[in-house]
Amino acid sequence: MSPESPPLIDIADAWKVYHLGEVQVPAVRGASLRVMPGEFVAITGPSGSGKSTFMHLLGCLDRLSSGTYRFEERPIHQLSKLELARLRNQRIGFVFQSFNLLSRTTIVDNVALPLLYQGIKKRERRRRACEMLERLGLGDRLRHHSNQLSGGQQQRVAIARALVTQPAMLLADEPTGNLDTKTSHEIMTLFQALNRDDGITIVLVTHEVDIAGYARRHVAFRDGLIVQDVMQATAA
Amino acid sequence: MGEGAKRRVEKEIATLGDDWIMISYWGVQRGGARRQQGMPPNLTSEDANVIERECSAVRAATPVNRISMQVVSGYGNYQTNCFGTRPSYFDIRRWDAAEGRLFNADDMRMLHKVCCIGATVARELFGPIKPVGETIRINRVAFEVVGVLASKGVGSDGRDNDDVVAIPFSSFERYLAGREVSGTLMAAAKYDHDPATAKQQIRDLLRQRHRLADDEDDDFRIFDRSLTMQANAEATRTFNTLLTTIASISLLVGGVGIMNIMLVSVTERTREIGLRMAIGAAGYQILEQFLCEAIVLCGMGGLFGFAGGWLTSKFVSSYYEWDTVISPWMAGLAVAFATMVGVFFGFYPAWRASQLDPIDALRYE
Numbered sequence: 001m002s003p004e005s006p007p008l009i010d011i012a013d014a015w016k017v018y019h020l021g022e023v024q025v026p027a028v029r030g031a032s033l034r035v036m037p038g039e040f041v042a043i044t045g046p047s048g049s050g051k052s053t054f055m056h057l058l059g060c061l062d063r064l065s066s067g068t069y070r071f072e073e074r075p076i077h078q079l080s081k082l083e084l085a086r087l088r089n090q091r092i093g094f095v096f097q098s099f100n101l102l103s104r105t106t107i108v109d110n111v112a113l114p115l116l117y118q119g120i121k122k123r124e125r126r127r128r129a130c131e132m133l134e135r136l137g138l139g140d141r142l143r144h145h146s147n148q149l150s151g152g153q154q155q156r157v158a159i160a161r162a163l164v165t166q167p168a169m170l171l172a173d174e175p176t177g178n179l180d181t182k183t184s185h186e187i188m189t190l191f192q193a194l195n196r197d198d199g200i201t202i203v204l205v206t207h208e209v210d211i212a213g214y215a216r217r218h219v220a221f222r223d224g225l226i227v228q229d230v231m232q233a234t235a236a
Numbered sequence: 237m238g239e240g241a242k243r244r245v246e247k248e249i250a251t252l253g254d255d256w257i258m259i260s261y262w263g264v265q266r267g268g269a270r271r272q273q274g275m276p277p278n279l280t281s282e283d284a285n286v287i288e289r290e291c292s293a294v295r296a297a298t299p300v301n302r303i304s305m306q307v308v309s310g311y312g313n314y315q316t317n318c319f320g321t322r323p324s325y326f327d328i329r330r331w332d333a334a335e336g337r338l339f340n341a342d343d344m345r346m347l348h349k350v351c352c353i354g355a356t357v358a359r360e361l362f363g364p365i366k367p368v369g370e371t372i373r374i375n376r377v378a379f380e381v382v383g384v385l386a387s388k389g390v391g392s393d394g395r396d397n398d399d400v401v402a403i404p405f406s407s408f409e410r411y412l413a414g415r416e417v418s419g420t421l422m423a424a425a426k427y428d429h430d431p432a433t434a435k436q437q438i439r440d441l442l443r444q445r446h447r448l449a450d451d452e453d454d455d456f457r458i459f460d461r462s463l464t465m466q467a468n469a470e471a472t473r474t475f476n477t478l479l480t481t482i483a484s485i486s487l488l489v490g491g492v493g494i495m496n497i498m499l500v501s502v503t504e505r506t507r508e509i510g511l512r513m514a515i516g517a518a519g520y521q522i523l524e525q526f527l528c529e530a531i532v533l534c535g536m537g538g539l540f541g542f543a544g545g546w547l548t549s550k551f552v553s554s555y556y557e558w559d560t561v562i563s564p565w566m567a568g569l570a571v572a573f574a575t576m577v578g579v580f581f582g583f584y585p586a587w588r589a590s591q592l593d594p595i596d597a598l599r600y601e
Contacts, residue, residue, distance in 0.1 A: 061514060061594050082518050089516020100511040100598070114515040161515070 009035035014067035027053040029224035040195045042212035045221030093162025097174035099154045101146035111161045132160045152183035169201045188214040257460045261419035291437035296324035297423035308373045309361040320408025328424040336368035336383030344404045351379040354398035355387040377411045491581040498585035510597025523590040530582020538574025
């Protein structure tokens with residue numbers, strides 16, 4: 001990446017304040033972050049530190065109370081709900097702790113789901129979903145339902161779903177939280193490979209230090225503020 | 237079903253020939269005393285001729301004289317109603333011969349001693365034997381049976397229509413009655429004319445022939461089935477309203493049920509909705525999805541309901557001899573209406589789903 005290229009994420013003085021009745025609870029209190037394309041960032045912090053809220057802001061799932069957020073130079077803080085939905089659909093891939101697959105649906109259809117909301121024809125959706133699943137080593141389980149798969153396989157399906165739209169960024173919220181250690185490391189190795197070989201920007205939220213170790217850049221949250229932002233050598 | 241009931245009434249009128257008009261002798265108040273029966277008859281066969289000739293809305297008119305008499309065959313005897321009437325009587329009452337033939341104008345002119353007997357009389361006098369060609373004696377006069385009338389069954393007035401022996405009017409007068417005893421005429425309106433018009437024409441004509449002053453009451457009475465028919469139509473209408481009301485209430489209850497099911501479905505699938513939103517479903521796309529589900533649910537319900545209704549009506553038809561009519565447009569309407577119920581009651585749950593916040597929905601346990 002050339003240093004002149006614009007940042008993928010440019011969030012400045014971001015505040016998020018929740019109103020619980022009379023009380024105002026600030027979850028994020030003026031955080032600023034820039035992420036360049038191709039980076040692999042781990043956001044860490046204890047629970048209640050505001051890291052999850054911050055990730056929701058990054059993922060365009062939530063709106064800033066104040067501050068500015070530019071994603072690929074688009075002013076996110078000014079977009080409508082519909083425009084946010086379109087942006088999430090096309091530019092951002094989500095991976096969740098609990099996979100969030102539709103259990104009564106085959107894994108192909110699970111992976112093809114984001115393409116449905118782009119208005120792509122069924123055959124083309126299927127083709128692209130199969131292609132992505134084969135790349136992630138699930139080519140032999142296309143017709144399975146997600147509840148017939150192991151946790152690691154389910155998370156791979158979720159990753160395939162996140163990647164099928166060829167997004168600019170992958171947002172992973174505790175992706176290994178429901179997996180055993182061995183599977184966790186397999187999944188993290190996969191993330192690393194995707195980042196290294198395909199140049200996909202990855203933002204990972206975790207509270208496990210060894211999982212965060214797979215990322216090159218560490219951002220630590222405490223009490224709604226970024227208290228540390230360092231580059232480091234990666235694990236594995 | 238309502239339509240079936242209507243058709244049933246119409247069919248009854250058509251098969252029973254219940255569109256007749258009966259004009260009968262009626263005593264009239266004169267100086268405080270009512271003329272009693274036994275007085276000279278004031279409705280004659282000539283009246284029938286004139287009615288047929290002059291009333292443009294009448295297709296046929298005939299005298300009908302009735303005497304209750306003992307009838308004897310070679311196999312039994314039976315007390316029944318003997319009618320002396322003209323061949324047009326069969327047209328007025330839309331009556332056909334089931335076996336043999338009806339008597340005709342020749343029989344009238346030639347004073348043939350022939351008769352047509354009703355199904356009940358045939359059964360009583362002949363049992364299993366074919367009556368056509370047999371002879372019966374009425375008041376010791378022999379009549380040949382030329383036809384058995386098609387059975388009309390028991391009328392809505394409770395009288396057995398088939399308990400009858402019909403004899404040409406001329407023979408009846410000559411051999412049985414001995415004199416003109418006419419107290420009754422029967423007529424029927426032309427098929428494309430209003431029976432009420434025919435009634436009015438007959439009344440005007442008879443008043444004129446009987447030289448009644450404007451302030452005098454009729455000395456005859458005209459009966460027809462229009463009042464009964466009106467009552468039938470009224471009953472059918474009431475019945476239809478009742479059915480419609482019940483159907484509407486069921487639809488409302490069903491619709492509220494659908495809404496509840498959909499609300500439960502939306503609640504149960506909150507996480508799914510959150511996920512769909514996170515991966516880029518717009519609010520309207522969620523709305524579409526749930527609305528479609530409600531519509532499909534109700535459309536299927538409509539189809540099943542229609543199938544059930546169809547079977548039930550077949551059952552009703554075959555076990556209660558009650559014609560039910562299933563019109564295609566009604567089937568279409570039913571399914572379309574069910575679908576509309578789906579749209580109406582599915583909209584609120586679908587809208588609720590579309591308004592969920594993706595983060596809250598994803599976190600929902």
